[in-house]
Amino acid sequence: MEIRLFHPYINERAIENSVQVLRSRWIGQGPMSTAFEKKAGEILHCNNPVLVSSGTVALHLALILAGVGPGDEVITTAMTCTATNHPILQCGAKPVFADIQYETGNIDPHDIYHRITSKTKAIMCVHWAGYPCDMSELVQVAEIAGIPIIQDGAHAQGATYKGQPIAAWSEYFMTSFQAIKTITSVEGGLLNCPNEDKAERAQRLRWFAIDRENRTPAPDGYYDHRDIDETGYKYQPNDVFSAIGLGNIQDFHRLLNDRRLMASYYHSELADVSGVTLFDKQLDRASGHWLFTIHVERRDDFIAAMASRGVEAGVIHRRNDIYGAFGGRRDDLPNLDEFEKTYVSIPIGNHLKIYEVEYVIDAIEKGW
Template sequence: MDKEKLAIHGGQPIRDHYLPYGRQVINDDDINSVISILRSDFITTGPTIEQFEREIAEYTGAKFAVAFSSGTAALHGACFAAGIGKGDEVITTPMTFAATSNCILYQGGKPVFVDIDPKTYNLNSSLIKEKITKKTKAIIPVHFTGQPADLECISKIAKENNLILIEDAAHALGAKYKNKNIGSIGDMTMFSFHPVKHITTGEGGIITTNNEDFYQKLLQFRSHGIVRAKEMLIENHGPWYYEMQSLGFNYRLTDIQAALGISQLKKLDSYIARRKQIADFYNKEFKSMNEISLPFQEVQGDSSWHLYIIKLQSSKLTGNRKEIYEALQKENIGVNVHYIPVYHHPYYQTLGYKFGTCTVAEKCYEEFITLPLHAGMSDQDSMDVVNAVKKVINYFSRRN
């Protein structure tokens, strides 16, 4: 194997330093925004959080936004606000990070996995109805890679069956579906601000909603279930008084993080534009490579391009996916794989989930490789990725 690796690399990697698949872009404006908060009176639970929430709501076109300490915490809050509880079923996709379905479990609910569309890799809307039972409470589609799911169909199914639609848009800040901003469509929508996402607050997440009842529940949930507004108190002992009216969590974002988010949000559109440029370049360069298939372009949606995933097309290549992955890493190209189907994880196996539940998702998992894509990449970075992919794929395609 060492000789084979040497043959692939010709003794020298394409890059002399590592290019991660995703990373934050931080400049002096961001740093100065954070410094200004560190010098202010509030570094947490202050006015900057509310400003960030207002600006996210305005950007997405939602009435309300509630910031959380992480995308996972935000999605947990949405499941709480939706009233998901013990025995309730929630339909979702296995092609996602485990947090999507974990948040259902946190509330005592049961994730019901529906297979993905073989083109878009999003939740296959044509399979949802057969999974709905009397116990079904909500649907959580994931806008995988930043490409919007089939919201028209999913929304219709949700309304017909009195289900709550919670969008996991961790990948999709800035995406559009039929000219509507993601974040303004479903009952609640979650965005993530992890450093590999479009903008970052370090860690952080947010829920947008047009429903005031959900909004109030989200506010309580992120802060121990505590209520301070006079009109919502059951009793009132004085101006200091507050009440814990539900079992919530300490899921608050800090003003330090919110300041970074506000600064980052100003650059979001330019970041997405850069991601699209890189994706277009990849599409052009890989178009003639029959050994791989490229991301499907959904005509009804405008992707925000969080991830760029190629799919290996032959059994010869999929059988060597691990070696291909390692070879690209040795070229200093930080490839990844998104995602291991959630129910493959050992914990989910202990809950009774079985392999073979979603065969399309399982097959795609064996064929996927995620390439670097982030706004901080240079043209040379993009070319290095293309050259490395062509070099490695061509080698494995020719190898007996």
């Protein structure tokens, strides 16, 4: 048996939709993009959704809308994909890394306030594995400082916190539809904006700062001469990936429920396994369960033992401060220092059957 960490979920509707688009006149941004943007907004409870070409560019747009520019600072986490923090550099700003919680992998709200300066323009948080950060505490810090929160919700599709959808807890929320996310469109991302004005600006910025919605045809065959008054980007969606996403998203609630059942099974069966420490699980929040991460003793031995039994396990993402682009390794992140020694992810996802989850549990219980 061979059990992988990831496998993309593509249903038949996604295939049929994409074939329909490829045989049509519209393969760029068109009606399918509009439909996917609306549907994704509804399912993920985003009131002002803007569909873009990736989650990374959604973060870039969020930073721009939040007023982040050269010389500014953004407090963020180093325990994430580098895609979270590259957009900060794109803005000419500096990522300021706060420590994380060992038991969740999420940014520690108590390590943020003392890092705020006059240059701080936003807080960026990542919901590790889909498990929501302590949003009440983050909101309190942000309100005292008078700065917005930008959520990287790439892992957190379907997550809730204190009875509310996770997107409701900040001015800006992003999720990703990259190849192995719960909802995939192969590529793509969604940005939720705080109001219609910000969303309209994001819609312009994603397409060279052109007002695509309100422009009108001109007699010469082009369009009216509306001004382009700021730098725009080629961040727009297309109907090919939107067709795939629109097909797959119809199954979202089932996909999320399946992941929750698998995670619950892992929690109950691995709780007393020697050498395993489960991550925190509070009753006031529900994870999106994109990953299932645990702490283990002798991690390299664990990964090798799992591989010998046909189970893929491994480290997902490395702390960003080890990379020169982010200024090099910090010496003031003690929880992250401990976290990086022991964290590992085991298979969870819609490619798995329950007997395969049982097999993973049995493989772990055999020891390493």
